[in-house]
Each structure stands twice: as structure tokens, then as C-alpha cells.
Amino acid sequence: MKSKSTKKMIGRIFLLLMISALVLSACGGNENNNNDVVAQNTNDANNENMNTNDAADEEPAMPEDVTITWLMVSNWPVADSGFLEEFYKEYPHITVEMEATTINQMYEAIQVRVGGGASDPDVFLVNAPLTTGYGTRGLLLPLDDVFTDEEMANYYPAAVEIGSFGGEFLSAPIHTSTQNLYYNADMFAAAGITPPAQDERWTWEQITEAAQKLTIDEDGDGIPEVWGFNFEQIELFYQLQPLPLSLDCCQSISDDGLTVDGIINSESWVEAFSWYGSLFNELGVAPKGAISTAELFRSGNMAMMLAGPWQVNALAAGSADFGFDYGISLHPYFEDGEVVTPTSGWHLGVNANTEKEEAAKAFVHWFTTETGGKAWFSHVRSALSAQQSVNEWIGTAEIYSEAPWNFIQVAIGELDSNPIIRPPVVGYLEYTTLIETAFADIRNGADAQEALDLIALRIESELAKYAP
Amino acid sequence: MKIKQKNLAPYLLLLPALALLLVFRIYPMISTVIESFYTNNLTADAREFVGFANFTRVLSDQIFWKSLKVTFVFNLINIPIQVFLALVVAVILNSRARGISLFRSIVMIPIAVSPVVSTTLWKTMMDYNAGVLNGLLALVGIPRQEFFLVKEQALWSIVIVTAWKGIPYMMIFFLAGLQEIPVAVLEAAKIDGASSWQSFFKITLPLLKRVFAFVLVTDTILNLILFAPIWLITKGGPQLSTNLIMYETYRRGMVYGDLGGSSAMLIVVILIVAIVLGLQFLALRTDD
Numbered sequence: 001m002k003s004k005s006t007k008k009m010i011g012r013i014f015l016l017l018m019i020s021a022l023v024l025s026a027c028g029g030n031e032n033n034n035n036d037v038v039a040q041n042t043n044d045a046n047n048e049n050m051n052t053n054d055a056a057d058e059e060p061a062m063p064e065d066v067t068i069t070w071l072m073v074s075n076w077p078v079a080d081s082g083f084l085e086e087f088y089k090e091y092p093h094i095t096v097e098m099e100a101t102t103i104n105q106m107y108e109a110i111q112v113r114v115g116g117g118a119s120d121p122d123v124f125l126v127n128a129p130l131t132t133g134y135g136t137r138g139l140l141l142p143l144d145d146v147f148t149d150e151e152m153a154n155y156y157p158a159a160v161e162i163g164s165f166g167g168e169f170l171s172a173p174i175h176t177s178t179q180n181l182y183y184n185a186d187m188f189a190a191a192g193i194t195p196p197a198q199d200e201r202w203t204w205e206q207i208t209e210a211a212q213k214l215t216i217d218e219d220g221d222g223i224p225e226v227w228g229f230n231f232e233q234i235e236l237f238y239q240l241q242p243l244p245l246s247l248d249c250c251q252s253i254s255d256d257g258l259t260v261d262g263i264i265n266s267e268s269w270v271e272a273f274s275w276y277g278s279l280f281n282e283l284g285v286a287p288k289g290a291i292s293t294a295e296l297f298r299s300g301n302m303a304m305m306l307a308g309p310w311q312v313n314a315l316a317a318g319s320a321d322f323g324f325d326y327g328i329s330l331h332p333y334f335e336d337g338e339v340v341t342p343t344s345g346w347h348l349g350v351n352a353n354t355e356k357e358e359a360a361k362a363f364v365h366w367f368t369t370e371t372g373g374k375a376w377f378s379h380v381r382s383a384l385s386a387q388q389s390v391n392e393w394i395g396t397a398e399i400y401s402e403a404p405w406n407f408i409q410v411a412i413g414e415l416d417s418n419p420i421i422r423p424p425v426v427g428y429l430e431y432t433t434l435i436e437t438a439f440a441d442i443r444n445g446a447d448a449q450e451a452l453d454l455i456a457l458r459i460e461s462e463l464a465k466y467a468p
Numbered sequence: 469m470k471i472k473q474k475n476l477a478p479y480l481l482l483l484p485a486l487a488l489l490l491v492f493r494i495y496p497m498i499s500t501v502i503e504s505f506y507t508n509n510l511t512a513d514a515r516e517f518v519g520f521a522n523f524t525r526v527l528s529d530q531i532f533w534k535s536l537k538v539t540f541v542f543n544l545i546n547i548p549i550q551v552f553l554a555l556v557v558a559v560i561l562n563s564r565a566r567g568i569s570l571f572r573s574i575v576m577i578p579i580a581v582s583p584v585v586s587t588t589l590w591k592t593m594m595d596y597n598a599g600v601l602n603g604l605l606a607l608v609g610i611p612r613q614e615f616f617l618v619k620e621q622a623l624w625s626i627v628i629v630t631a632w633k634g635i636p637y638m639m640i641f642f643l644a645g646l647q648e649i650p651v652a653v654l655e656a657a658k659i660d661g662a663s664s665w666q667s668f669f670k671i672t673l674p675l676l677k678r679v680f681a682f683v684l685v686t687d688t689i690l691n692l693i694l695f696a697p698i699w700l701i702t703k704g705g706p707q708l709s710t711n712l713i714m715y716e717t718y719r720r721g722m723v724y725g726d727l728g729g730s731s732a733m734l735i736v737v738i739l740i741v742a743i744v745l746g747l748q749f750l751a752l753r754t755d756d
Contacts, residue, residue, distance in 0.1 A: 043707065096497060107723070108722065108723055111722060111723060111724075111725055112722055115725055137725065202511070208558075287597065288596055288597070288614075288617065289596040289597040289617065291597055292595070429723075429724065431725050433723070435707075437703065437704070437705045438707075440705065440706070441619075441705060441706040441707050443618075444614065444617040444618055445618055446618070446619070446706060446707055450707070451707060453707065454707055456530065456706065457530060458531055461529050461530065461531040461532075462720070462724055462726070464525065464529070465525070465726050465728075465729060
């Protein structure tokens with residue numbers, strides 16, 4: 001009998017353990033399920049100070065401590081920059097926890113988590129043209145009640161336009177951007193070529209000619225030690241859209257956002273991307289494969305690159321070690337075409353399902369208005385502000401008066417050079433991620449016409465679901 | 469009452485496993501079937517029953533058929549290679565040669581490596597610029613290969629990546645099957661004057677028929693739903709040359725939010741897999 005009751009007891013304990021494990025596994029799954037939390041900025045000191053205040057009853061009620069999650073990209077040097085500490089000065093009760101990931105993984109996380117109804121992340125980065133798609137899916141909380149009329153008027157109009165959908169302001173712009181030509185002045189001197197001046201705009205034909213002269217394969221193994229030219233974001237639509245539009249401005253998709261056949265595989269697009277492909281293949285002035293253009297430039301293995309103003313950060317950080325002089329000039333264009341430059345940038349949006357709406361909106365408001373804007377450009381110094389007043393401040397700020405920081409002035413001037421936004425259509429995510437695969441294929445040697453024809457078919461296949 | 473309690477215990481013990489099965493297997497399957505009859509869920513309020521519209525959209529989509537074609541081509545290349553080499557390795561490992569146990573351990577290593585890790589390693593090794601494989605090729609005077617970068621080589625490169633893990637895995641089953649064959653039968657054949665080849669083709673292979681059926685079915689399922697290498701390396705490119713159907717399904721649903729289309733596609737794929745497996749079972753039917 002004793003043995004039977006012991007067995008029964010063991011059986012019950014086992015059953016209890018199994019049920020506990022099941023319940024725990026069911027409950028514990030969603031907590032912080034992104035593995036890429038690379039930085040976590042806590043506001044413990046402030047929180048501790050607040051928590052130890054036992055005399056709270058006698059003072060005005062303090063806001064409750066709250067932690068919000070911000071889904072962002074891992075290559076932004078925000079951690080330890082001092083930027084969030086500026087926010088904490090004004091909002092000591094809010095702690096921002098950063099979830100950093102790659103751009104494509106961030107898109108997927110937004111789609112899967114926010115699209116699936118999760119309440120976190122509370123705030124996430126919005127690639128500006130994706131506002132329409134996110135708005136259509138109801139992923140973003142309207143921000144119209146967050147900003148004053150004056151604050152809205154301070155944004156560049158294009159930033160407000162691209163951040164709005166269905167009559168609501170859904171994503172607030174952190175910054176806008178453009179691209180400039182950066183060059184290694186020493187390499188130009190060695191090759192006997194006069195580089196373009198800061199206010200000079202070369203054609204792509206001039207770039208091609210110079211790149212061929214600047215490409216050096218000293219040991220003759222077919223792999224140059226110095227490459228002539230490359231794009232910083234080698235196959236990103238943002239960076240490459242101006243190529244075909246320089247030849248035939250300015251359509252990248254049909255007006256209803258559903259068709260691309262006859263547009264992205266038209267003569268001008270094929271011509272532009274045949275030239276692009278030739279850089280990596282026939283001309284051999286740019287490297288194939290996944291090699292960072294910016295790193296090649298900084299290490300003295302790339303003579304020219306078309307890059308964003310954020311590169312000034314890296315140039316400033318390492319200028320003493322480079323051992324070469326460098327310069328900046330304006331965005332090139334095709335000789336028979338017109339000047340077209342890329343623009344727009346990252347916005348911030350609040351998850352429509354957040355349970356911390358007030359704190360999330362407070363963070364977005366602070367970040368995307370003047371105080372946060374200036375803090376961003378003091379600590380992180382990335383791209384250009386989408387706020388006109390902040391860019392005016394950059395124009396007068398002492399830290400931006402010397403090289404290479406004064407390059408930012410050249411970039412700000414470029415914001416008026418026929419800036420073209422990416423098409424704010426509902427299927428932008430499909431459009432851009434797919435067309436970028438075609439750019440990669442062309443770079444790796446595929447025929448431009450064939451690759452663009454195929455991708456036109458592929459994109460329309462995805463966009464078909466949006467047809468009314 | 470006692471009898472009832474006694475009968476209940478096994479079911480209670482099974483409950484956790486059944487609950488997990490329900491949550492992670494049965495529910496997603498039912499959910500997929502339901503989702504395939506609804507619109508694309510673009511907004512929370514716009515979900516609408518559309519009957520077979522998602523199926524007709526998917527079946528009239530050229531990309532779906534291209535993806536299906538790539539999947540079949542991949543399987544037609546990959547499965548015979550994996551099964552054949554797995555059998556060859558199993559036969560070698562079944563021998564009583566000196567040091568064979570060490571060789572067995574080495575061959576088993578890929579099984580212990582997770583698919584994500586092995587895929588990442590292969591991606592690094594086959595990198596166009598910095599991959600060790602191109603370094604080795606350069607040593608013997610062969611020019612750098614583009615592997616995952618061009619459509620002519622990408623699918624074959626994926627075959628190599630998957631075979632590295634697939635061959636040892638399938639080999640285990642062949643090895644178990646070989647070791648089940650009674651030595652007496654083989655020795656009797658030898659005494660009767662059968663050569664090694666005759667013994668292999670007339671005795672060993674027929675006795676491995678059931679193992680063959682299992683390996684073929686398992687390999688077919690694993691390769692028809694192959695996902696990790698595509699997701700981690702090629703994302704379906706270049707020029708859709710590695711756009712296997714599971715990746716296409718994932719991308720539609722999880723990346724582009726077309727849950728209805730993705731679910732419909734998945735059901736079509738499941739039906740195709742079922743037909744393929746049915747044909748395999750028929751072809752390898754054993755009488756016992």
C-alpha cells in the first residue's frame with residue numbers, strides 16, 4: 001500500500017511539473033523575443049531617485065515610471081552617444097529600451113509583430129515611403145494631436161507629405177537626406193585629374209572616365225587594389241532611383257501604385273542600369289559582392305563614392321588616421337539628362353497597439369522637434385534634419401564650421417537640387433525590396449533588360465493583392 | 469472509481485504533449501486553411517471571406533509557377549545526389565576497415581551542426597571576395613567563382629550546402645538498414661559464388677527497399693520545405709533561380725503581409741507534396 005501511494009504521489013508531482021512547464025512555456029514566449037537587443041539604455045539612476053522619494057504625498061504627483069521599446073537599426077550610433085540622456089533630462093520617468101536590428105529584419109519585425117497586433121515595440125523607425133503601407137494596414141497611431149501648427153510648419157513640406165496618409169500625420173520625420181560625391185584628393189592628384197569643386201556637378205560620363213583612370217591593379221591579378229568609384233548603398237533603391245530618372249524624370253511606378261511594366265523596364269531604365277552594371281563588370285571600376293564602399297574609401301582603396309551626409313561622421317572620426325586628403329562635390333547626372341537627387345529619410349511612428357501611448361508620443365514629439373533635433377545633430381550627427389530651423393542652426397553652429405563638418409553645408413544646399421522622393425505607394429515595401437534584388441543581379445552580371453523584365457513581373461505579382 | 473482513475477493517468481500524462489501538438493501543429497494548420505479563404509487582412513477591419521479567390525490568384529500567378537518549377541528542378545537534382553551519396557557512404561562505413569569508427573564520427577559531425585550555423589559557414593566559405601573556397605581554387609589556377617551571385621551557379625551551390633547536412637543524416641538510416649541484413653545471407657551468397665556486386669544488387673539493395681522508401685520520403689519532405697539556406701543566403705535570387713516555394717510562401721505572408729495568398733499557396737504546396745509522397749509510396753511499395 002505504501003509503495004502504491006508513493007507511486008501515486010510521484011505521478012502527481014510529475015503531472016504537476018509537466019503542467020507547470022506547459023504554462024510557463026506558453027506565458028514566457030513573447031517577452032523580448034528579438035535576439036538583437038544590442039543596447040539597452042536604462043534610466044536607473046533617475047528611477048532610483050524617484051523611487052526613494054518617500055515624501056511623494058506632499059508633492060505634486062510624479063508620473064509613473066514607464067519603459068518604452070524603440071525598434072531601430074543597428075548601424076545607428078545612438079548607444080552611449082549621450083542622445084537619450086538629453087531626453088531623460090526632460091522625461092526622467094521614461095526609459096527608452098532600444099531594439100536594434102538590420103533594416104530588412106526590422107521591416108519583417110514590424111510586419112510580423114506590429115502587424116500581428118503586438119503592443120511592442122511602442123515606437124519604431126518608419127522608412128518614409130512605407131508610411132502609406134503601414135497606414136493602410138492600421139499599424140500607426142495618428143500623431144496630429146502631438147504637434148503644434150508651428151512645429152508642423154517647421155518641417156520641410158516633402159517630409160510632412162510623405163509622413164501622411166489618409167489625411168492623418170502618421171510618421172514624424174527625424175531627418176531627411178541627399179547624396180554627394182566624396183573623393184580621395186590624393187588619388188586624383190596622383191592620376192593627374194582635377195577633382196570637381198564643392199559647387200561643381202560632374203556628369204556620370206565624367207565619373208566613368210575618371211573611375212577608369214583611378215582604378216589601379218598593381219599586381220595584375222585582375223583584382224584592383226584601388227577601385228575607381230562605387231555607390232555607398234550599392235543596391236538600395238533610394239540611392240539608385242536618380243539614375244533612370246536623370247534620363248527620364250520622374251516616374252518609378254504607375255500613378256495607382258499597381259503596375260511597373262513599361263516603366264522600370266523602359267528604355268531609360270535599361271540604359272541607366274546597363275551603365276550601372278558595367279561599372280562592376282565590363283569596366284571593372286567597382287567591386288562585386290558584399291564589400292563596404294565606405295570602408296574601402298576610408299582605407300584608401302576607393303577613389304570616389306556617392307554617399308550620404310552621415311559619412312561625414314566617419315570621416316571626422318578618422319580623418320587624422322586616413323593619411324590622405326578628401327573632398328566633396330555635388331550629385332552627378334547623365335550628360336543628356338537632368339539633375340535628380342535622392343531625398344527623404346527615416347521617420348518615427350507609434351505602434352497603433354501600444355499600451356504606453358502617452359510615453360511613446362512624448363518620445364516621438366521630443367525626438368522630432370527642435371530640442372531633440374538639435375540633440376540628435378549634436379550627439380549622433382546623422383544625415384540632415386527634416387526641420388528647417390535645425391538645419392539653419394547647423395549652418396551657424398560652431399561644430400559644423402570646419403572640415404569635414406562643413407561638408408554638411410554642401411549637402412544641405414543639395415536639398416534644393418530637384419530632390420525626388422521614393423514613391424509613397426501602398427506596396428512600397430514589395431516594390432523596393434524586390435527591385436533591389438534586380439539591382440543586385442545586374443551588379444553581379446545579369447543583363448539589365450532581362451533582370452528588369454523579370455522583376456517587373458515579380459513586383460506586379462505582389463502588387464496584385466492591392467488591386468481594388 | 470479506481471479503475472477509472474487508473475485509465476485516466478496515461479491520458480493526463482499525454483496531455484502536455486497533446487496540448488503542445490494542438491497549439492503548435494493542429495492550430496496553425498487549421499488557421500492556414502481558414503486564412504486561405506479570407507482577404508489579405510490589410511487592415512484590422514477589412515477581413516473578408518473571399519471563397520477560392522486567393523487560390524485562383526495564386527494559380528494564375530506566373531511567379532508561383534516559376535517558384536514551383538525551381539523547387540522541382542532543385543529536388544530532381546538534390547534528392548538523387550543525397551540518396552546516392554548517403555548509400556555510398558553508408559556502405560563504406562558498414563565495412564570493417566581499420567579506423568572506420570573514427571571516420572564514422574567525422575561523417576556524423578554535420579548532423580550535430582544546426583542548419584543556421586552550417587548555412588552561415590557555407591555562405592562565408594563560398595563568398596565571392598573573401599571565401600576560402602575561392603582561395604583554394606586560386607591555388608590550383610581556377611578563377612574565382614561567383615557561387616551564390618549568378619543564376620547559373622546559385623542553385624548548384626545551394627545543393628552543396630544542403631547535401632553537406634543531408635547526406636550524413638540519410639546515411640544513418642541506410643547504415644541501420646545495412647546492419648540489419650543478416651550476415652548469414654551474404655555469406656551464403658558468397659559460398660554460392662556470387663560476386664560482391666551481385667550480392668549488393670541482388671541481396672543488399674532489395675533488402676534495403678523499406679529503408680529506401682523511408683529515406684526517399686523523408687528527403688523529399690525536407691527538401692520540398694527547405695527554407696533556411698534560401699532565407700540566409702540568396703533570398704530567392706539571383707533572378708529567382710533559388711526561389712524555392714517555401715521561401716516564396718514565407719515572403720508573401722510574413723514579409724509582404726499577403727496572408728491569404730500565402731496560405732492558399734501553402735495548401736497547394738501541401739497537396740503537391742502529398743501527391744509526390746503518394747507516388748513514392750506506390751513506387752516503393754513492399755509486399756510485407
